[in-house]
Each structure stands twice: as structure tokens, then as C-alpha cells.
Amino acid sequence: MVIKSVLREELKNSLRIKRNYEKELKKLPEGSLLKKQIKGYSYYYLVSRNNGKVKFAYKGKTISPKLADKYKNAKTLRAKYRSLLSSVKKQIKFLRGALRGRESI
Numbered sequence: 001m002v003i004k005s006v007l008r009e010e011l012k013n014s015l016r017i018k019r020n021y022e023k024e025l026k027k028l029p030e031g032s033l034l035k036k037q038i039k040g041y042s043y044y045y046l047v048s049r050n051n052g053k054v055k056f057a058y059k060g061k062t063i064s065p066k067l068a069d070k071y072k073n074a075k076t077l078r079a080k081y082r083s084l085l086s087s088v089k090k091q092i093k094f095l096r097g098a099l100r101g102r103e104s105i
Contacts, residue, residue, distance in 0.1 A: 002098065007047045011095040014088055028078055033059070033071040046071075 031048030034056070044059040059067075 007095055007099050011099065014092045014095060018085065018088045018092065021081050021088065023077065023080050025085070028074045028081075029071065029102065030056075031055075031071075032070060032075050033063070 033045045034045045034047045036043050038047060041061065043061060044063045046057040047061055048055050048057070
């Protein structure tokens with residue numbers, strides 16, 4: 001009985017953490033920067049997905065270092081949050097399964 005209440009509390013915490021990770025992912029800028037070499041010249045594009053299709057938005061021949069850092073940091077944070085979100089989803093699945101199980105006396 002006590003274990004079930006602990007598991008329920010842990011499930012609530014995990015769901016809250018999941019919502020926070022999803023919220024943080026939405027705050028990050030969409031897509032990532034791509035540098036293309038075309039006929040010896042460099043061009044920068046913003047690559048993102050829209051309804052399952054990859055979209056390229058031209059950003060120019062040069063970009064500011066600030067913009068480059070912004071997208072580089074966003075890329076690393078996005079990978080980190082996706083990994084953490086995956087772990088939390090597995091934990092939630094496990095906890096729900098454990099709470100669904102029958103009690104034996």
C-alpha cells in the first residue's frame with residue numbers, strides 16, 4: 001500500500017518533468033543552420049521540417065557569429081532535452097505498468 005503511494009507520487013513528478021522538458025523544447029528556435037558549398041561559394045540555410053517535409057530557408061552568404069552560436073547551442077540543448085524526455089517517457093511507462101499490477105498479500 002505504501003509502495004503504491006510512493007509510485008503514484010513518482011509518476012506525478014515524472015509527468016511534471018515531462019511537461020517541463022516539452023516546454024523547454026518549444027522555446028528553442030526551430031531548425032538548424034546548414035552551410036552549403038555551391039560552385040566554391042558558401043551559403044547558409046536554415047533547415048527545418050514542416051509537415052514531414054524538409055524546408056530550406058536561405059539566410060545569406062554570411063551570418064553573424066551570434067546567430068551561429070544561437071543555433072549551435074539550440075542544437076545541443078535539443079539533443080539533451082530529447083534524450084532526457086525519452087528517459088522520462090520510459091520511466092512513466094514503467095511506473096504506470098507497476099501501478100496497474102495486482103497486489104499480493
